[in-house]
Amino acid sequence: MGLVFRRWIDLPMFLLANVIVDVEVLFAPGWPHHRHWHWHTFLVGGIVGAICGTVVYFAKPVRLLFERIMRRLRIRYRASLVGMVLGGMTGIWMHVFIDSFYHYDVEPFWPKTGNPFYRFANTGAVRITHEWIEMACIIFFVFAVILYAAAVRSFLKHKHTNAES
Ligand SMILES: [Zn+2]
DSSP, X not given: OTTTTTTTSOHHHHHHHHXXXXXXXXXXXXXSTTSSSSOSSHHHHHHHHHHHHHHHHHOHHHHHHHHHHXXXXXXXXXXXXXXXXXXXXXXHHHHHHHHHHHOTTOOTTTTSOSOHXXXXXXXXXXXXXXXXXXHHHHHHHHHHHHHHHHHHHHHHHHHHHHHHO
């Protein structure tokens, strides 16, 4: 998703947000550990993502590090505040969405309690098991590799054009 929408969404921020949100789980004193700070919700998660995006944008060393990593990875990249805020928000939303199918204690629509995605996955006509979700992740990873190859191709082509002009 990050690669597909990388024109609008900051890719490294999107990926980083997916990791940041699980800090909640690390600091939770016990079960249910996905409700400790309510970061695993669309509401609070979106706010946390937007704040993280803003902080990272204005933390110049981190922004420069992102640019260096993306150059190394041969992906065309330019940091923007809007891209980083969107990257932070959508990164956490994506994580919350997937976690909702996987963990019953996630409450995506908090302050509304309950987890309709988990209910759907486990009481619907077809039971969506953990194995299914893991398989879906592997399939998406294959697509990601193909998309990455396309991004590198575009980077190299662009570089070539720049060198000529
Ligand atoms: Zn999580």
